[in-house]
Amino acid sequence: MPVVSIRALISRNLSGSIDPRVVDGLLTSYEKLIARFRKGELDGSLSEAGKFVEHVLRAVEYIRLGVAPAEIKEPCQTIEEIEKDNRLPEALRLLIPRIAQAMIYGIRSKRGATLVKEIDPKQIDAALSAQAASWVLAEFIRLHHTSDEAVVSHAMRVLMRPHVPFIEQFGNEHVVIKKVPCDIELLLLLAREASEGLDRTALGRSSKYPPSTVTNAITRMQKERHVHRTQDGRYHITGSGEDYLAEHLRI
Numbered sequence: 001m002p003v004v005s006i007r008a009l010i011s012r013n014l015s016g017s018i019d020p021r022v023v024d025g026l027l028t029s030y031e032k033l034i035a036r037f038r039k040g041e042l043d044g045s046l047s048e049a050g051k052f053v054e055h056v057l058r059a060v061e062y063i064r065l066g067v068a069p070a071e072i073k074e075p076c077q078t079i080e081e082i083e084k085d086n087r088l089p090e091a092l093r094l095l096i097p098r099i100a101q102a103m104i105y106g107i108r109s110k111r112g113a114t115l116v117k118e119i120d121p122k123q124i125d126a127a128l129s130a131q132a133a134s135w136v137l138a139e140f141i142r143l144h145h146t147s148d149e150a151v152v153s154h155a156m157r158v159l160m161r162p163h164v165p166f167i168e169q170f171g172n173e174h175v176v177i178k179k180v181p182c183d184i185e186l187l188l189l190l191a192r193e194a195s196e197g198l199d200r201t202a203l204g205r206s207s208k209y210p211p212s213t214v215t216n217a218i219t220r221m222q223k224e225r226h227v228h229r230t231q232d233g234r235y236h237i238t239g240s241g242e243d244y245l246a247e248h249l250r251i
């Protein structure tokens with residue numbers, strides 16, 4: 001299902017319970033966060049994560065009070081007030097605010113300056129924030145959906161797919177935007193579709209390399225056990241492939 005359709009689906013489901021303008025701000029902020037993470041813009045992604053939390057809290061406040069504040073000046077104070085409101089279901093009162101605070105806002109605001117000899121934590125922080133933001137959106141539509149449950153469940157699964165850096169989506173097409181060796185490019189594409197995999201046609205369509213180069217890379221990675229081809233003709237990244245990708249991909 002294309003990203004545009006997922007956004008429309010989320011917007012339609014949430015707008016019955018939340019002011020559509022608040023929903024639009026929430027979704028726009030989320031898309032900016034994810035787009036910057038996929039481009040490898042880690043500082044920008046973490047900055048957007050903080051803004052996303054504010055939109056999340058505005059959405060919860062609208063559900064709680066019937067009106068959304070223009071801005072959230074003190075996120076921690078707002079979260080405390082939300083947690084005291086026993087009228088809210090537990091997911092809105094505790095889970096969403098605490099996930100937003102601990103896994104998104106807290107990471108962005110509490111990391112100190114990295115010492116010279118320390119490993120920079122930005123990549124893992126940005127990855128965690130992106131996944132947590134996706135969980136928050138999935139939980140919102142789980143709680144407030146109006147569409148068929150099968151359609152909503154699909155949207156939730158799409159939201160919770162791993163967010164792989166250096167991949168952008170154009171309509172139904174995913175492309176790797178960073179110039180990398182063919183095997184790394186293919187592993188990035190397969191990591192993006194970790195649960196469903198991709199067939200040879202889809203890999204060739206997304207890759208920037210010639211067909212023969214793609215075929216040779218796939219054959220080589222099968223021998224190395226980095227990818228596995230299932231009976232339906234789809235290729236999947238293996239644990240070995242994930243290790244290889246992590247070792248060779250420099251973010």
